Amino acid sequence: MSTIRKDLFKKCYDFTLADEVKALGVYPFFHPIEETEGPVVSFGGRKLIMAGSNNYLGLTSDERVKAASINAIKKYGTSCSGSRYMTGTVNLHLELEERLADFFEKERCLLFSTGYQTGQGVIPTLVQRGEYVICDKDNHASLVAASIMAVGQSAKFVRYAHNSMEDLERVLKTIPADAGKLVVADGVFSVSGEIVDLPRLVELADEYGARILLDDAHAVGVIGRGGRGTPSEFNLVGDVDLIMGTFSKTFGSLGGYVVGEHDVIDYIKHNASSLIFSASPTPASVAAVLASLEILKKEPELIEQLILNTDYVREGLAAAGFRLMPSRTAIVSVIIGDQMKTLEFWKKLFDAGVYVNAFIRPGVMPGHEALRTSFMATHEKEHLDTVISEFTTIGRELGVV
Ligand SMILES: Cc1ncc(COP(=O)(O)O)c(C=O)c1O
Known part of the structure; x- marks a missing residue:
């Protein structure tokens, strides 16, 4: 090793971003799901509403x-x-x-x-x-x-x-x-x-x-x-x-x-x-x-239900004052516009029992950091209401709305 002047692995040894975010307690990636029923999943013995999966019609279960x-x-x-x-x-x-x-x-x-x-x-x-x-x-x-x-x-x-x-x-x-x-x-x-x-x-x-x-x-x-x-x-x-x-x-x-x-x-x-x-x-x-x-x-009614569910959340979040990316499909992305605030928001939602996706750099351009939610035909109204109300409470707390 002593003969290596420029070690290929130096970039790996110098990479500290993930550890820094973990140390702040807001790391949003690679969390292992223990069990899933589709709209509800278990993490660390807790039940969370899954509002970030692409299992649009709920068919995995x-x-x-x-x-x-x-x-x-x-x-x-x-x-x-x-x-x-x-x-x-x-x-x-x-x-x-x-x-x-x-x-x-x-x-x-x-x-x-x-x-x-x-x-x-x-x-x-x-x-x-x-x-x-x-x-x-x-x-x-x-x-x-x-x-x-x-x-x-x-x-x-x-x-x-x-x-x-x-x-x-x-x-x-x-x-x-x-x-x-x-x-x-x-x-x-x-x-x-x-x-x-x-x-x-x-x-x-x-x-x-x-x-x-x-x-x-x-x-x-x-x-x-x-x-x-x-x-x-x-x-x-x-x-x-x-x-x-x-x-x-x-x-x-x-x-x-x-x-x-x-x-x-x-x-x-x-x-x-x-x-x-x-x-x-x-x-x-x-x-x-x-x-x-x-x-x-x-069962085309599954597609109808998926869109009804997503529209319900989209309208609820828009009414609460969130800035949403333009969509009429099963994805509702909430623009937060700041990396740290996006991670903080993600963690607070996670603690409150709502699992979403945090989109930060390099996935999105600076200023476009967002929480991406997506819905399933099998979400129940109470799941969707919880998503809207937790978003609204945390959004107010963090000064996003
Ligand atoms: C637009 C698009 N294309 C391709 C892929 C990759 O698909 P897969 O998960 O089957 O590799 C994805 C998955 O995230 C996607 O969103």
Whole structure:
């Protein structure tokens, strides 16, 4: 070690921020849940209202979904022990791909092991040397990471101001007309819950010859006909080339997918590194999605209840004077605008029995620090009332409202 002049690990030894926040008693990350019923979870022997999960329809604790997973384990075991490409494909993968393609009204579907890996499989596989990936500045971190992978193969990565179609057009004008282009946006932005301006985005993509990839992680089961997401919400399913998503939110499981036309999905299937060199989604995960998909189709009232619940909290917090990010989806983000106050607020809510997410740097820009809440179809009115009243009490105490 004495011969090392510049130790690679120095940054780790010098990293003290997490310990400093822990010492202040307001560390909001990695808290282990001991037990969960969905809307209510146990931490350290205490029951808390979960107001920060993406389990939008509450399906992670649905008995039918759990039974489907258990039955799949009995039939196929706990792992496929290999990639889809080689020995890791079971009947359930094909069945789910068929059903999702049908549900999203696209020719083909391809499953990945996580939503994160889906972006990594689609973007660098499609966008190559001399081609352009064009991202909204507020896109999910996984899409940014995937775009940087494309840069590694000499593609160009450009960004436009958040949901600004004027800025997207400005960017498109700077790109050679004959270059391949992929515009990538979240359907529902994960920090704010805001919906993309899809009608204008589709017009611009058409005018400038770009393809579109939409990440609908937070839209499926929330907006669109029967919860089919953002393209369906705007009646533009045929105009969006590729739609990807995750199973870790509405579908109550783990994994990701992309849907689109046959040739494009087939190309991704035979070339995507994150698919070919990673083990396939477990049978238990896939079976849970199949069960959740059936529930989503048969019980659209769950979606209605989710929106009613979220609107109830949104209206309650707005009436109390909180500054909210623009959203009509299942996410309600409360802007606090100061890092320390956000952490303090988070801790007071936690102590009062309400679990939310603290969004601080680098997740958000300075001045946009926020408490992000999200709701489930299975929250009861008393849960929602507690969330509103604890927010209001603490907000007044800390001078936020
Ligand atoms: C917009 C978006 N894309 C992708 C992902 C990643 O999905 P997964 O959790 O399946 O890796 C998330 C999850 O937070 C997300 O919000």
